[in-house]
Amino acid sequence: MKRVYLDNAATTPLDKDVIAEMTNVMENYFGNPSAIHALGREVRTLVEKARKTVSGLLGASPSEIFFTSGGTEADNTAIRCGISAYGIKHAITSKIEHHAVEHTLNMMLKNGEIDKLSFVNIDEKGNVDYAHLEELLQNNERTFVSLMHANNELGTLTDMVKVGDICEKYNAIYHADTVQTMGHYVHNVRDLKAHFIVCAAHKLHGPKGVGFLYVNSNIKIPPMIYGGAQERNMRGGTENVYGIVGLAKALEIAYAEMEQHQNYIQDLKNYLKEALIAEIPGIAFNGETDADKSLYTVLNVSFPEMDMADMLLFNLDINGICASGGSACSSGSNIGSHVLNGIKADPNRPSVRFSFSKYTTKEELDYVIEKVKMVVKQNALA
Amino acid sequence: MKQPIYLDNNATTPLDPRVLEAMLPYFTEKFGNAASRNHAFGWVAEEGVDYAREQVAKLIGCTEKEVIFTSGATEADNLAIKGVFEMYKDKGNHIITALTEHKAVLDTCKHLEKNGARVTYLGVKEDGLIDLAALEAAMTPETILVSIMYGNNEIGVIQPVKEISAIAHRYGALFMTDATQAVGKIPVDVNADGIDLMAFSAHKMYGPKGVGALYVRRKNPRVKVTSQMDGGGHERGMRSGTLNVPGIVGLGKACELCRLEMESEAVRLSALRDKLESTLNKMEESYVNGNTQHRLPHVANISFKYVEGEGLMMAMSDLAVSSGSACTSASLEPSYVLKSLGLSDDLAHSSIRYGLGRFTTEEDIDHAIEITQKAVNHLRELSPLWEMFKEGIDLSKIEWAEH
Numbered sequence: 001m002k003r004v005y006l007d008n009a010a011t012t013p014l015d016k017d018v019i020a021e022m023t024n025v026m027e028n029y030f031g032n033p034s035a036i037h038a039l040g041r042e043v044r045t046l047v048e049k050a051r052k053t054v055s056g057l058l059g060a061s062p063s064e065i066f067f068t069s070g071g072t073e074a075d076n077t078a079i080r081c082g083i084s085a086y087g088i089k090h091a092i093t094s095k096i097e098h099h100a101v102e103h104t105l106n107m108m109l110k111n112g113e114i115d116k117l118s119f120v121n122i123d124e125k126g127n128v129d130y131a132h133l134e135e136l137l138q139n140n141e142r143t144f145v146s147l148m149h150a151n152n153e154l155g156t157l158t159d160m161v162k163v164g165d166i167c168e169k170y171n172a173i174y175h176a177d178t179v180q181t182m183g184h185y186v187h188n189v190r191d192l193k194a195h196f197i198v199c200a201a202h203k204l205h206g207p208k209g210v211g212f213l214y215v216n217s218n219i220k221i222p223p224m225i226y227g228g229a230q231e232r233n234m235r236g237g238t239e240n241v242y243g244i245v246g247l248a249k250a251l252e253i254a255y256a257e258m259e260q261h262q263n264y265i266q267d268l269k270n271y272l273k274e275a276l277i278a279e280i281p282g283i284a285f286n287g288e289t290d291a292d293k294s295l296y297t298v299l300n301v302s303f304p305e306m307d308m309a310d311m312l313l314f315n316l317d318i319n320g321i322c323a324s325g326g327s328a329c330s331s332g333s334n335i336g337s338h339v340l341n342g343i344k345a346d347p348n349r350p351s352v353r354f355s356f357s358k359y360t361t362k363e364e365l366d367y368v369i370e371k372v373k374m375v376v377k378q379n380a381l382a
Numbered sequence: 383m384k385q386p387i388y389l390d391n392n393a394t395t396p397l398d399p400r401v402l403e404a405m406l407p408y409f410t411e412k413f414g415n416a417a418s419r420n421h422a423f424g425w426v427a428e429e430g431v432d433y434a435r436e437q438v439a440k441l442i443g444c445t446e447k448e449v450i451f452t453s454g455a456t457e458a459d460n461l462a463i464k465g466v467f468e469m470y471k472d473k474g475n476h477i478i479t480a481l482t483e484h485k486a487v488l489d490t491c492k493h494l495e496k497n498g499a500r501v502t503y504l505g506v507k508e509d510g511l512i513d514l515a516a517l518e519a520a521m522t523p524e525t526i527l528v529s530i531m532y533g534n535n536e537i538g539v540i541q542p543v544k545e546i547s548a549i550a551h552r553y554g555a556l557f558m559t560d561a562t563q564a565v566g567k568i569p570v571d572v573n574a575d576g577i578d579l580m581a582f583s584a585h586k587m588y589g590p591k592g593v594g595a596l597y598v599r600r601k602n603p604r605v606k607v608t609s610q611m612d613g614g615g616h617e618r619g620m621r622s623g624t625l626n627v628p629g630i631v632g633l634g635k636a637c638e639l640c641r642l643e644m645e646s647e648a649v650r651l652s653a654l655r656d657k658l659e660s661t662l663n664k665m666e667e668s669y670v671n672g673n674t675q676h677r678l679p680h681v682a683n684i685s686f687k688y689v690e691g692e693g694l695m696m697a698m699s700d701l702a703v704s705s706g707s708a709c710t711s712a713s714l715e716p717s718y719v720l721k722s723l724g725l726s727d728d729l730a731h732s733s734i735r736y737g738l739g740r741f742t743t744e745e746d747i748d749h750a751i752e753i754t755q756k757a758v759n760h761l762r763e764l765s766p767l768w769e770m771f772k773e774g775i776d777l778s779k780i781e782w783a784e785h
Contacts, residue, residue: 005423011415011624019409026402026590032394037695037702038386040393069453069592072613072623100613100622107612202624207409209453209592209626224610226493227456227486236486237456238394238585240592240629313420322421 003320004364008203009152009180009298009355010324014246015205021249022207025242033239034230047239050248054212057255058197059188066213066231067244071179071200073224074213075100075146077235078175078196081221083108083144086173089115091144092136094122095342096154101146101177102338116140120147124343126156126287130166137170148177149197150184153339153353154287155298157181164193173219179203179211180295183254184262195219199251201243205357206250210243261358266296268356268365273299275369280304280376286345299354302345306379309350315379316352319371324353386702387746387753391586391739392535392563392681393704397632398588398740404635405590408628416625417614427627434634438595441637442580443571450596450617451630455562458581458596459486461621462558465607466527466579467494470556474524478555480504480512481722483531486581487560491529500524506722509673510539517546521553528557532564532580536719536735537672538681540564547576556605562586562594566640567678568648572597578605584629588740589636593629596621643740651738652679654747658736659684661751665758667771671720671733680738683720685729686754688768689761694734697757701750704735 005013025046031039033047048062055062068074079101083091091105091114109117118136121129128147137143145167150157160176167174175196178187183204187197195216202208215221227236254261270291276283282304288294303312313325325337340351354368388396408430416431418424435446452458467477479491481503491501502520506512512530521528528550533540547557558579564570565580566587572580583594598620599605613622659682663670667687686694691705705717716730725733736750762768770777 003422007415007418007421007423010418010424011413013413014409022409023402023406026397026405027399030394030396031702032390035390035393035702035704036692037390037704038699039388039390039702069457069626070623073453073611075613076611098613099615100611103612103615103622107609200624202415207626207628208415208624209629225457225460226489227459227484228489236460236489237454238583238591240453240590242590243592243626243629317421322418322423324418324420 001320002367003322004368006321006323006354006356006360006368008357008360009353011202011208012205012357013359014207015250015253017253018206018246018249022242022246025245029241033241034228043241047241047244050244053248053252057251058214059190060214061217063232064189064214064217066215066234067239067247068211068213068235069209069240070211071177071198071203072100074198074200074211075175075177076104077213077221077224078198078215079104079144079146080108081224082173082175082196082219083114085221086142088142088144088173090118090140090142091116091146092118092120092133093146094120094128096122096126096151096339097146097148098152098177098179101148105146122343126151126154126339126343128158128163130162133163134166137166137172143170143172144175145172146175146177149181150295150298151287151339152180152298153337154300154343155289155295156287157293157295160192160194168193180298183251184258184295184297186255186258189214189216199247201247201250204250204254207243207246210240210247212247257358262296264358265356265360266291268360268362269296269299271362272354272365272369275365276301276372279369279373284349286340286343286351297356301352301354302349303352303376305348306350306376306381308379309348312350312352312375312379315375316371319375321368321371324355325351386700387749388702389736389738389742389746389750390702390704391742392735392737394585394591395588395739396741397590398636398639400639401589401632401635405628405632408631412627416627417616430627430631431625434630437634437638441641442565442597443573444597445600447618448597448600450598450620451625451633452594452596452621453592453626454585454594455560455581455583456486458583458594459484459560460490461596461607461610462579462581463487463490463527463529464494464610465620466556466558467499468608469606470526474526476500476502476522476524477527477529478502478504478517478520478525479529480506480531482506482510482534482719483529484535484560484562487529487531508724510534510537510671510723511673511676512541512546514542514545514549518549521549521555523553525553525555528555530559532559532561532570533567533678534672534719535563536717537683537723538563538678539672540568540676540678542676543575543577551576563678566637566644567680569644572599578603579607584633584636587636587640590629590632593626593633595633647740648679651742654742654744655680655682655736655738658682658747658751662754665755669729671723671725682736683733684736685725685733686758687729687732688765688771689732689758691731691733693761694732694757697761698753701753704737705733
């Protein structure tokens, strides 16, 4: 059966060049990078070369890049260790953050590691209320701010420069969950005032099980995982060498081809959006959809009320269309998307997140449009 | 360039081509997110994970639900120790471990001491085994956890795990073991051994780096740990983060291969190890470290007195070995494990760890013997200490002048 994969915000297929690099490492470079013999040293070189590649692309220094097991670990390290290192008692986030941020902060509040957790107001499209952010910072002692760059379900972008400026004004520590945008936009840390940004390689055609945390050199944090001198004493555990090499290659490719993919994928997104507007009466979108306000890989569609609305994704899957109702990380639950609840989306309108990649084609979208039309028609309210 | 002979399999092992083969489809067509519930890409990935969980469970004699995948043994050690400390803090704050544990356990315990834990670090006997009477004497009503490794990474000694778990349980404490070096090498059965939590990793058993697991007992008693990384609630809420599907599939395959081949491998490797060890031990002033009866089949740790370990390693560049754990080998400190056995700094400094593995051949061992003998003899020829020793001067009685 034909399958169209439009769930690239959950994970992306690997780039063939990334697989080739990783396979080479797995077959030929197996040493432990901490071993001092030749077979260890050559592998250490691979890890440090990857770190140099990553830091170079971000305008960072290699000493600011720490490899982790993925985005969740990177977010947890930034939040838990950033807060504890500076004795911070107040944090600000939003109601539509990824669970790696939201649950972590809530857990810290519950455990008394912070005294207060504030939620910045967001509008019905997922935009941060910057004036409210400033107000929250004004009225509190030194604060840890965690706001994602692009929302993983809606695609709505937050202005990182603006948030960084505000945080600087109030001496706050700023963590941006950049999991969805790393490799999709140029992140130059010298232009940003973020103290922490993060990456999960599998969101940019790299492998699962590896990511990194950028820590601005002015910030010093303790490790989250203890037990070895790896990552300059910041992260114990034998390095996932093939994964780290794969991550660096994936980011390298992403930066090299970024403009081309941005244009290509943005066109696809516009194409699908326009076609759905033309073909399906009553269609709407969750979150921002304009090119300058939203992540070009995500389109969250709000369908008109229909029969068996909760079967919509199932029906799409039967027709070979792989999309998602929200984040994969919480898609097993039935409580609905906390993000859609957070923007007070109409719960009677079924929502589907379509997310694209450089491998998505216009032909695939034509197929999707045809099938979506059919499913909507079959389930139209009497 | 000619590859050196690899005898550092305690640091990491080469990936078995059969493991790589199992992983590859999960890099290509089966690339889905195992948590995607709405489409086939997710289900296929989840199936791969489920199958791996069965393979892992079968190796250690547990149920699938008791396996929590992590990024490796270090993360698993951290999760077990911190997770138990936080979950059982109402019961007590005392943890017992040993001085010869891996840094992943020791550094985690040291970190917890800053957060109110009381930690007892048991010494070991000259042969590297812990003293059960000392363990029992250290148990208190506040003891919540005993964490003793299964097989030591530097000297290979196997601790009396059954006896240790029995003592822990008699005093109402949980028993956790870092079994990174033992799982896949010798039979480990969590029920027979009375293990409540157990950490291990794939790359020590011919699987990929960046993946491991924590066994968490679910019955008699039901053990709980506080998660150390929050997020999507993966792994039954104990460890969030998108599952490393290819890595997990690789770990599963590695476990299956070890289960099927362990018995014959142990016989083969211990014969090769014994040949290496007995030959090298015939050299003058060489000493085998650690208990040789209760020991992993693939490990030998030998001190060559009057030879400096780092220098010896450099002189044996055709041999990839280690003078301690890889995780601490960047430092020039002598091995804290060997020092715990009562070795002097000098002798600890002059030790070499030989770790054999699945791809070690008899030819490798013959070469390794030859290379070691040659290097040791050569370095001793250059050593004034060796010369003095040969002249019958008792070096321990000399008063060295201060410089």
